[in-house]
Amino acid sequence: MRSNPYPTPSAPFGRVLGIAIVIAILGPSRASGDSILLHWTAPGDDGNVGRAAAYELRYAETPVVGTDTTSWWGGANVAGTLPAPLSAGSRESFAVGGLGSAKTFFFVIRTWDDASNVSQFSNVAVRQTAAVGSTLATPTGFGAQAVPGGVLLDWDEVATNGGDGYRLYRRDGAAATGQIVLTAPLSQTSWTDSTVTGGTQYEYSLVTYSTSSESPPAVTTISLSGDLLTAASTTIHGFPNPARDKVTLRFQGGAADGSPGRVRLVVYDLTGHKIRVLLDEVVPAGERAVDWNCRADGGSAVAPGLYNAILDSPRGRQVTRVAIVP
DSSP: OOOOSSOOOSSOOSSOBOOOOOOTTSOOOEEOSSOEEEEEEOOOSBBTBSOOSEEEEEEESSOOOTTOHHHHHHHSEEOOOOOOOOSTTOEEEEEEOOOOSSOEEEEEEEEEOTTOOBOOOOOOEEEEOOOTTOOOOOOOSOEEEEETTEEEEEOOOOOSSOBTEEEEEEEETTOSSOEEEEEEOTTOOEEEEOSOOTTOEEEEEEEEEETTEEOOOEEEEEEOOTTHHHHHTTSOEEESSSBSSOEEEEEEESOTTSOOEEEEEEEEETTSOEEEEEEEEEEOSEEEEEEEOSBOTTSOBOOSEEEEEEEEETTEEEEEEEEEOO
């Protein structure tokens, strides 16, 4: 392991550097046969203000044990010399090469200022290099279009080298990074994002993945007009999506003329088997929210996968698809 090029202060720090360095959830990240491209957001030299002086990125094939990142850091490899940090909030990236194929690595990064003050450790990012000869395919035909109540995204099915399925990332105009909004099987070729906001520009990135490896992304952007809000208010949608323990389903109750009406909200699996009746009663007009705890009518937890929440009301039938993850 190469020695630390930046001195470690012997006295308590006069200030703490910004630590908004979150590698693990930022994506997509690209993995080839022997290299991994990491992304993160630049912190400042005083919290999230200003500009730090230097980065140090370390990695190892052994995970951090418990919360003892300090010991792990002392035995980890230094990932070369990173470029000088950009201004706080900027998107950063760095490729670590020569790692070998089909291996799992753990990454941690820290920042330094010009007075040798050092930040705390970032989160631990886990990434895997791809196996030789199994480069994941980038989806083709990826596009987005505004529809009543959301954004319809569709793409061509990946026939070979698709790995385990697709991951879809979304970034709005104000965000520096994207977040996963969908994990889907290879057979799925469309999805409607019903959690968008009118008057906003969104960037979507679609990748194929295998464990922690991802293909280069297919990217599309769309700008939504403000009147989409009106359309969205009559459409059922679930949040968060994907979800683990609970999904909140929001919709408009009652009839379009403002009178009460019977609403039936039922969750089905993709074979049409009824999983859970969430609501079956007359409700007043207006926005409603119903929580689903990801359990069937009998009380057992549902298996990870895709489910349809179907709403029948005086306004007609509305459907949203929810992904439940482990």
